[in-house]
Amino acid sequence: MYIKMCDICGNFAENKDEAKKIREDYIKIAINNNEKVILDFDNIDSSTQSFIHALISEVCQNGGEKVLKIMEFKNCNKAIRSLITTVVNYSLE
Amino acid sequence: MSKLYIPNSVALRNFDALFKGNDFLFNNGKVEINFHPNYVALHPVGLAFYAALSDLLRIKGCKFKGKINYSMRSIPYLQRMGLFKALGFRNPVKTEEHEETGRFIPLTKISNSQQLDVFIKNIDPILHTNRENSFAIKHVFSEILRNVIEHSRAEFGGNVCATYNRKKKKISIGISDAGIGLFNSLIVNHKVTDDQDAIVKALTPGISGATSRLGGNAENAGAGLFFTKCIAASTRNHFLIFSGNSYFKLKITPKNKVIAFNPNPMDDYCSFRKSLPYFNGTLVGIDINIEDNKAFNNLIDNIGQAYTQGVKRSQKTYYKKINFS
Numbered sequence: 001m002y003i004k005m006c007d008i009c010g011n012f013a014e015n016k017d018e019a020k021k022i023r024e025d026y027i028k029i030a031i032n033n034n035e036k037v038i039l040d041f042d043n044i045d046s047s048t049q050s051f052i053h054a055l056i057s058e059v060c061q062n063g064g065e066k067v068l069k070i071m072e073f074k075n076c077n078k079a080i081r082s083l084i085t086t087v088v089n090y091s092l093e
Numbered sequence: 094m095s096k097l098y099i100p101n102s103v104a105l106r107n108f109d110a111l112f113k114g115n116d117f118l119f120n121n122g123k124v125e126i127n128f129h130p131n132y133v134a135l136h137p138v139g140l141a142f143y144a145a146l147s148d149l150l151r152i153k154g155c156k157f158k159g160k161i162n163y164s165m166r167s168i169p170y171l172q173r174m175g176l177f178k179a180l181g182f183r184n185p186v187k188t189e190e191h192e193e194t195g196r197f198i199p200l201t202k203i204s205n206s207q208q209l210d211v212f213i214k215n216i217d218p219i220l221h222t223n224r225e226n227s228f229a230i231k232h233v234f235s236e237i238l239r240n241v242i243e244h245s246r247a248e249f250g251g252n253v254c255a256t257y258n259r260k261k262k263k264i265s266i267g268i269s270d271a272g273i274g275l276f277n278s279l280i281v282n283h284k285v286t287d288d289q290d291a292i293v294k295a296l297t298p299g300i301s302g303a304t305s306r307l308g309g310n311a312e313n314a315g316a317g318l319f320f321t322k323c324i325a326a327s328t329r330n331h332f333l334i335f336s337g338n339s340y341f342k343l344k345i346t347p348k349n350k351v352i353a354f355n356p357n358p359m360d361d362y363c364s365f366r367k368s369l370p371y372f373n374g375t376l377v378g379i380d381i382n383i384e385d386n387k388a389f390n391n392l393i394d395n396i397g398q399a400y401t402q403g404v405k406r407s408q409k410t411y412y413k414k415i416n417f418s
Contacts, residue, residue, distance in 0.1 A: 010210075010214070011224060012213060012214075012224075012231050012235075014213060014231065014232075014235040014239075015206060015209075015210060016239060016312055017206055020311070020312060023311075045224045045225070045228065046228040046231065046232070048231075048232050048235050048236055048317075049232075049236075049314065049316050049317070049320050049393075049397075049400075050235070050236060050239060050313075050314060050316070050317055051235075053309070053312075053313075053314040053316070054311065054312045057309075057311065057314065058310075058311035065411070065414065068411065068414045068415055068416060069416070071416060072416040072417075072418055073415065073416060073417050073418070074417075074418050075418075076417055077390075078390040079228055079389065079390045079393060081417060082390055082393040082394045082397060083393060083397070084415060084417075085394075085397065085410075085411070085412050085415060086393070086394075086396075086397025086398075086400065086401065087314075088411045088415055089397070089401045089405070089409075089410055089411055089412075090299075090308060090314075090400060090401045090404050090405050091308075092409075092411055093405065
């Protein structure tokens, strides 16, 4: 499954309602089907910790380390990488 | 008749001026608003505060009247920032309309996610920032205003305003609501003793009003205020949060002191005051001047590490296992 994030969130990804929708409608379904999910952050300048948390924290907590093999984060700039790393690190025990 | 006195100056450094001669009780249905007769200089935190008080007076059904000295020199500034309109008065003087671009965001109401989306999209043209250098500013607006929308239960939504000092490259922000306040928001899921304790918990990473679980739930990490405080700390600026009868103020870290992102706000270089006149809502004020995205990216790394240390039992890092391509 391929998700072009900027088509949903614009170039500043901050709307948690949209993050929740992507998580529920795409990421969880892909993970349940053991299907690879590619989140493409091309053309997204930045985001917020809250947005990235709403996007992936729950699936990391529930699925554990193995979801990192299913999720691919494409075209992330340094800010987005930092936020994803932060959220993954605290979500996985 | 209750009285509200708007003093000569309210800023983050002299925030206590706000309480001079005021109790904010407004229990008898009528309020007289008096301005300092000569000059009123208000940081956005002051403007946002009076906008929230105006919401509170509307909720209580109070009638209010104001006394303004028309020769007061700051009337044009206060008028452009929308203070008189927010207080329900007509603009006292005729002024030339200045384009907002590059200078300020007047008091604006944000009540829902759609309004916040529009507001965030308009920040760059208004503040003369651009997509490349406004990450920190947008991060702060988004985190605080989403808190208002999601947790405050404010009947009239949130109030936000900002000024930009181009010379110092500093943006000053004030955000307020006349909602349930931090104590009432947190008491649902946490043991909270008083307003000061509620502020400490709200600033502690991993504590969210939405759940009793440390680290939050699917939608809330309990990190928004912590990140915002750290963004202010990183550039040695003020950050203030006032709710109920207490406020926390991150003071400007002296240059000879190392900047630290403390999970416990009591460890910060700060001042805490309690037993103040009661404010039925929440007010946040912050100054930031991060225009360098590289600095912001590093900052997010550092804040993220501090957050993780505050929340997580294990310190294992997964960076190498995340599939970036």
